[in-house]
Amino acid sequence: MISTTPHPATGSIKLANKPTPTGPDELKKAILSLLASGRGDEALALCNSILKHEPDNLAAKQGAEWVLTQLVPLWHVPMMNEYERNKAFHDGMAALITPDKVVFEIGAGSGLLAMMAAKLGAKKVVTCEAVSLIAETARQIVERNGLHSQVTVLAKPSSEVRIGVDLPAKADILVHEVFSSELLGEHVLPSIEDAKARLLKPGGAVLPAAAGVMIALVGGDTLGKNLYVDESFGFDLRAFNAINPRKRPIYREDLAPTLMSDAVEAFQFDFQNDSSFPAAQKTIDITSTQAGLCYGVIQWIRVDMVEGVRFENHPGQPRAVSNWQHTIYSFMEPVQLVAGDVLAINATHDRTRPWFELAQAAALRQ
C-alpha cells in the first residue's frame, strides 16, 4: 500500500532541506533528482529508509529496484560468470604480472580482475570504481577473499585518480574492462587516453592490448520476422518499416541469425601502442558467402589481451552465459544476395557508439 502520511524516516536524508517525500509521485521526483545529480546511493538509501518503517510501501520497493537498475546494470552477474572472458583476462595477466609489478585497473566491478591480479602475484593492485555502491561492495568482496592488503578499491572514476594521493606512483600495468556490447559505450577510449597519459609508466603494459568492433552480413528467417513486416493476415503493413528502429540488441542467439559473410574487423583499437583514438568513418566492402535475404549487419567484439590470448563473442559460437550481446544494424530494406555479391557498408564511430548502414551509392555490385 502507498503511504499518504509522513513516515518517521526523516533523519539523515533530506532533499535540499525539504522533508523526506511522502507520496509515490513525490518519491519518484526525489529519486530522479538524486540520480540526475549523481547521488544514486542516496536515492537508494531514501527508498530503504522508507521501507524500514513501511515494508509494504510499493512505491519505495519499485523505486529501490529502479535505482539499482540504473546503478548496477544487469550484465554484471553474467559477466562475472562468463568463464571464457575471465580465463582470457587471467591468462593475459599471467603473461605480464611479476612480483615487482604495480597494477592499476579502470573499473573494479566486483573486484574480480583485481583479485586475479593479486593472486597472480602483483606487488600491489589499485582499482577504481565510478559507482560508489559497487565500489563499497567490491571492498567487502576483496576483504572476504583475504586480499585487502594487496588490493585497494577507490570509489571514484579513473579520471579523478591522482598520483601521490590514490596511487603512490605511476603503475607498471594498466588493466581495463570497460567494454560495452558495442565496445565503446562505456567510454573506454577517453578513459584509456587519460589513464595512459597520467597513471601508467612510459612503456607500461596495457591489458587488453587491443580490441576490435567486428561485423558480418546477417540474414535468417526468424531474424527477418523480427526486423521487417511485409504482409500479415492479408494486410500490406510495409509502411511500418520506415518507422521501425534499425538498431537492435539480440540476446545470444534468440533470433537465430545466419551469418552471410566472413567476419570483418570494422574498427581496431591498439591500446598498447596508440595514445589517442579519434572518431572514424570508412566504407567497407563485404562479400556475401551465401544466397538469401540479407537484413543488415550483426556486430560483436574481439579483445586481444596479449599476443596469443584472444576473447571473441562470435555469434557462431554461442555460450550459455554471456554478458555482451550482439547488435543488429538493419538496412532500410532487406537485400537479396547471391554468393559473391559485394555490399558496401558505411561504418562510423564517434568514440562512444559505432553505426553501420548500407552505402547509398554502391549498394550492390556484382
Ligand SMILES: C[S@@+](CC[C@H](N)C(=O)[O-])C[C@H]1O[C@@H](n2cnc3c(N)ncnc32)[C@H](O)[C@@H]1O
Ligand atoms: C564491465 S565492468 C568490469 C568489472 C571488472 N573489471 C571485471 O572485469 O569483472 C566495468 C565496471 O567499471 C566501472 N567503470 C566504467 N568506467 C569507469 C571509469 N572510467 N572509472 C571507474 N570505473 C569505471 C563500471 O561502473 C563497471 O562497474
